Amino acid sequence: MPQLPQRIWSDEDWERIQRGYAARDMDEKWNVFTEGEVAFLHRSWTGRGVFAATFTPVDGGGRRITHAVVERDPDRYRGTNDDYDCLMLELVISAIVLGEPATDLRSRLVELTRARPGSADAPAGVIQHSALGLRSDS
Numbered sequence: 061m062p063q064l065p066q067r068i069w070s071d072e073d074w075e076r077i078q079r080g081y082a083a084r085d086m087d088e089k090w091n092v093f094t095e096g097e098v099a100f101l102h103r104s105w106t107g108r109g110v111f112a113a114t115f116t117p118v119d120g121g122g123r124r125i126t127h128a129v130v131e132r133d134p135d136r137y138r139g140t141n142d143d144y145d146c147l148m149l150e151l152v153i154s155a156i157v158l159g160e161p162a163t164d165l166r167s168r169l170v171e172l173t174r175a176r177p178g179s180a181d182a183p184a185g186v187i188q189h190s191a192l193g194l195r196s197d198s
Contacts, residue, residue: 061128063142064113065150068122073158074115081157081195089193090156101152104193108136111149125149144172148191156195166192 069077080093083104091102101111113128130145131137147168155162169191170184179187 061130061145063146064125064128065146067150068118068124070122074123077157084196087194090152092157110137113149151192155192159195
């Protein structure tokens with residue numbers, strides 16, 4: 061991915077990311093697991109991998125994503141926009157794995173989606189649910 065989230069994830073965030081996230085019902089769209097320093101984000105219904113992000117320690121504590129790949133086969137993932145992919149990677153980790161409100165990221169998702177042809181009038185809730193899904197409380 062040419063664009064990566066700039067967020068520095070705290071050591072506590074990284075511990076939670078390492079525990080992963082498993083979808084528990086049909087309204088959840090993502091499964092996340094880690095192997096070593098890499099977080100893998102898969103669609104829950106198909107099991108298809110969409111993102112793989114390498115987290116690297118940062119001086120002073122925390123971690124940053126220093127490398128990531130995204131699926132580009134249009135039969136497996138419809139994303140083709142670098143801004144959208146960067147946003148989705150951060151949004152899934154923030155909202156789904158960590159359970160954060162991620163209000164600004166959600167708003168950007170709606171803006172980017174509405175900029176696509178045929179999506180200008182899509183309701184924000186439909187956009188968010190279609191791409192992100194829900195997160196069950198633990």
